[in-house]
Each structure stands twice: as structure tokens, then as C-alpha cells.
Amino acid sequence: MRKIFKRRSLALLILAGLVLAACGGSATEAPAVTEAPATEAAPAGPSYTIIGAVNRDVTQAAQSPFLTLDAQKNMLVVWAENSSGGVRQIFASQLNGTTFQPLGTSINVHTNVLADSPTITVAGENNAVPWVAWSEPSPGFGDVAQVFASRFSVDTGLWQQAGQDRGGGEASLNVNTNRAATNPFIFSGSAELGTPPVPWVAWEEVSNVNPSSVQVFVAKGVKDETSIGGFKWETVGQVREDGEQTLNVNRFRLTQHITGVFAETANSVPWVTWHEVGRDLPERIFTARGVADPNSPGGFKWINVPTCDPNDETSCALNINPLNDAKDASMAAGSVVAGESTVPWITWCEVGQNGKCQIFVARLDTSTRNSFLQVGGSLNVDPNHVAKTPVIVFLGNVPYVTWLEDDGTGKFVLQMRHLASDPQTGTWALDTPANGFNLDPSLSDFDFSVVASADTLFLAWGEGDPASSASQMVIGAFRP
Numbered sequence: 001m002r003k004i005f006k007r008r009s010l011a012l013l014i015l016a017g018l019v020l021a022a023c024g025g026s027a028t029e030a031p032a033v034t035e036a037p038a039t040e041a042a043p044a045g046p047s048y049t050i051i052g053a054v055n056r057d058v059t060q061a062a063q064s065p066f067l068t069l070d071a072q073k074n075m076l077v078v079w080a081e082n083s084s085g086g087v088r089q090i091f092a093s094q095l096n097g098t099t100f101q102p103l104g105t106s107i108n109v110h111t112n113v114l115a116d117s118p119t120i121t122v123a124g125e126n127n128a129v130p131w132v133a134w135s136e137p138s139p140g141f142g143d144v145a146q147v148f149a150s151r152f153s154v155d156t157g158l159w160q161q162a163g164q165d166r167g168g169g170e171a172s173l174n175v176n177t178n179r180a181a182t183n184p185f186i187f188s189g190s191a192e193l194g195t196p197p198v199p200w201v202a203w204e205e206v207s208n209v210n211p212s213s214v215q216v217f218v219a220k221g222v223k224d225e226t227s228i229g230g231f232k233w234e235t236v237g238q239v240r241e242d243g244e245q246t247l248n249v250n251r252f253r254l255t256q257h258i259t260g261v262f263a264e265t266a267n268s269v270p271w272v273t274w275h276e277v278g279r280d281l282p283e284r285i286f287t288a289r290g291v292a293d294p295n296s297p298g299g300f301k302w303i304n305v306p307t308c309d310p311n312d313e314t315s316c317a318l319n320i321n322p323l324n325d326a327k328d329a330s331m332a333a334g335s336v337v338a339g340e341s342t343v344p345w346i347t348w349c350e351v352g353q354n355g356k357c358q359i360f361v362a363r364l365d366t367s368t369r370n371s372f373l374q375v376g377g378s379l380n381v382d383p384n385h386v387a388k389t390p391v392i393v394f395l396g397n398v399p400y401v402t403w404l405e406d407d408g409t410g411k412f413v414l415q416m417r418h419l420a421s422d423p424q425t426g427t428w429a430l431d432t433p434a435n436g437f438n439l440d441p442s443l444s445d446f447d448f449s450v451v452a453s454a455d456t457l458f459l460a461w462g463e464g465d466p467a468s469s470a471s472q473m474v475i476g477a478f479r480p
Helices: 002-022
Strands: 047-053 062-069 075-083 087-096 099-102 116-123 129-138 144-153 158-161 181-189 198-206 214-223 231-235 254-263 269-277 284-292 300-304 326-334 343-351 357-364 372-374 387-395 398-406 412-419 428-430 445-452 457-463 472-479
Touching: 062 116, 062 457, 062 472, 075 116, 075 129, 075 457, 075 472, 087 116, 087 129, 116 198, 129 181, 129 198, 144 181, 144 198, 181 254, 198 254, 198 269, 214 269, 254 343, 269 326, 269 343, 284 326, 284 343, 343 387, 343 398, 357 387, 357 398, 387 412, 387 445, 398 445, 412 445, 412 457
Parallel strands: 062 445, 116 181, 214 254, 254 326, 326 387
Antiparallel strands: 047 472, 062 075, 075 087, 087 099, 116 129, 129 144, 144 158, 181 198, 198 214, 214 231, 254 269, 269 284, 284 300, 326 343, 343 357, 357 372, 387 398, 398 412, 412 428, 445 457, 457 472
8 A cells, every 4th residue: 555655646746747847837846755654563462482391201291390580580490200110300490592401400308209399489699599399208207298498509510408407417397397298389588678588488287286287387598507508497477376387277277279479568578378178168268478576486477468357267368259169379479560569469269150160360459458459350261161270470560370271171271361451450361372382282281380581471381191191391481
């Protein structure tokens, strides 16, 4: 159309010149012909690339991935992978360009056990030190599951255990080494402005007081040259009446799916979220903020948000309907306004009126700091299909939520949305590629993780059933 317009314009100008000449005028008086200004190219649409699988051995099943970014914004991934002989190792790799570079060898304390549930963060000066937490049964503690944490040494290329020697040179984080501890979540931050971030670990552990229950415990890393790896672990939180430092709302229930972040002013406030099950009560999601308290171990006490009524745990449940099951909460720190302090955003799965689990999102109410505000409705692609295990991250000032959803055939696939409006309106736009995220579209997805750089979302997920196949741990990159 632009070329046609130019030809017509030129013809009209020539005709005008002839008319002027015929009337005694000069054709040179006609205005000069100029090129129409070039229009700007339309911005590129979203792009998605599968980078590849990270399995150390493609003949073995991989599972339980977790992602973070290092100081140079390179993606780090940690996962659990089966080995011959019926054991499972924890491995980590760094993405350099499009190539995965191994970070050391097996992170296990014992390489002849089934290790599981690794998570990774970075801490220290300039966020230069990768830390991994995981669980594994320890022969030294009667094969009871222990939580361990190690940091990576660039100088040696090895992972170093960190913590007090609990016996036999093992730096278990367990409150009680004779009680099983599992599913640790490691995150980092600093409650003192201007000081380097340190690792914090939250985990599930069988109660020493109520052995039929599982409690939430949190510890932070403190430099200590007398401990293994130069760090010791201090449990964080007030001691309850029965002597435990648990965060549980209901001391007789089972805690599951713990996550944590640092948020609010200068990202200096620790937050933890989890859900509790059992005792013939609905599954309920809770969260707590760490508040400085010199009288509590670790220098903090935990305050539930919203405030809990001791006689009614529904008062502090985040469930939309506390009589419905809700679980699998994930937390991120972010703000939708550039320059504003971050606040906790939480996503979870809650059973709806149709009996199917729906994905919901809420954010801290900044006016009260004691409640959460729902952001939009169900994020499910199809509300009549079951969804599970959502994860929320911020790409700049935009929250993205990724989750697994049944496609109607019993196969679970990754889905993704981002907030495409103000939080009050709560409109979530679908970002899932037309052909899905999978390397092999015929396989069901499981165990995924997401992390955001300045302009890219990195995803890691498993394809295939690790219990019956050599499931691959696949990495993809999504750029809005």
C-alpha cells in the first residue's frame, strides 16, 4: 500500500506541475517529493525454546528439579537422579549460554541411599555462593531421614557440607536426628540492611512431642569457623509451650509443602508458607512473618498473617473457603509498581464447587499488612479439570504463575499465565505455547520449577513417570 501511495502522490505532483506551467506558473514550485517515514517494526511476540535435558545419565530417571540464578544471572538447576543399584543422587548444573556445565559431582552425604527433594539458592557477598538443601536417610542415624545443606566452592569445584557435627561428621539440620525430616526449602536473605544474604532452611520434621504429627521448623546459617564448612545452623522462632519451635497452627496436624521468601522493605523480612492436613479437618494454608525479637532463638518470632484466633484456626487460613481443601502454596516477593517495596504473593490449589482443584492467587494487603487480597479468580485453563502445584515468580513487575493441569485425558501438562491488568481487576492472560512446553507432547509432566531473569522465564520439568521410566528433566526458556 505504501508503494501505491507514493506512485499516486508522484503522479498528482507531476499533473499539478503541468497545470501550473500551462497557467504561466513554474513546475519547480511544486513541493519536493519526500519518502514517507518508515514505520517502526512491531515488537516481537513471545518466544519459547527448549534448551534440553540435564540428566547426567539419560538411561536413569530424574525428578524434583529446582531453579535459581547466580550472581551473573546464569541459571542454576538442582535435581535428584536415580543411579544403578537402586540409589538416587543429587546433582547440580549451571547453564552457560545453551550448554549445561556440571557443578561438582554427587552432592549426597551418602552416595548409597535414596536422596530427594533438593532446593537451591545463592547467598554470601554479591550472591556468589550456591547453596543446596536436600534430605536423605542416614546410616549413621539409623537410616532416619536427615536434612542436609552444602555450599559450592568455586576454588575446589566441590560441595561442602555446612553445619554443626551431629555425630560421625554429619551436619544434619534435624532438630532431633531420631525423627525423620524431609522436603527442605532453602532461601536466602538478610534482615540487616547492608549485610550479605545468608541461607535459611525451612523443613518438615516429625514432632518429638507429638510423634503422630509433622511440624514446620526454620533455621538460618551463621558463620562459625568451629563448625563443618564454616557455618552453623540456628533454629529460628519462639519456643512453644511444649518446648518445640514449630510454626504449626495446629500442633497435631501434618505440615506439607513449605516455601519461603524475603520481602517488604529492602527484602529484609522473612516469610514462610505451608499447608496442614489430617485430623479429619480440611487442608488449610497458613503463612507467617518473621518479626525481630531478641528474646526468641535466632532473633525472630513468627507471627501468623492474618492473626490467628487460638480457638479458630480458620481465622488465619488463606483458603478462599476454609471448609474446602487447599494445598501446595508457593510464595514470591514482588511488586507490580516499579520502585515500590516487594510484598509476598501466594498461589495455591483449592477445591472448587465442582470438586476440581483450582489455582488462585493472593497478595499481602499493604494497607493492613495483616491480610491477603485475592487477585482474580481461578487461573485454570479449564475449571472442570484438576490443577495442582502452582509456582509464582516475578519477571520485573509482572507476576507469572505456572502449574500442572489435567488435559482431560489424565495427562498433566504445564500451563502459564501472567497478570495482564491491575491487581484489583485481576485479569490473567494465558502464555502457554500453542503446542505446549513439552519436548515429547505424548508424555505427562511432573515436578517442575520456574525462575525469572531480567527478561526470560526458565522452566524445568520432568517428562514421563520416574517410577516406571527413564524420565528426563527438561529445561526451557520463555521470553514474553
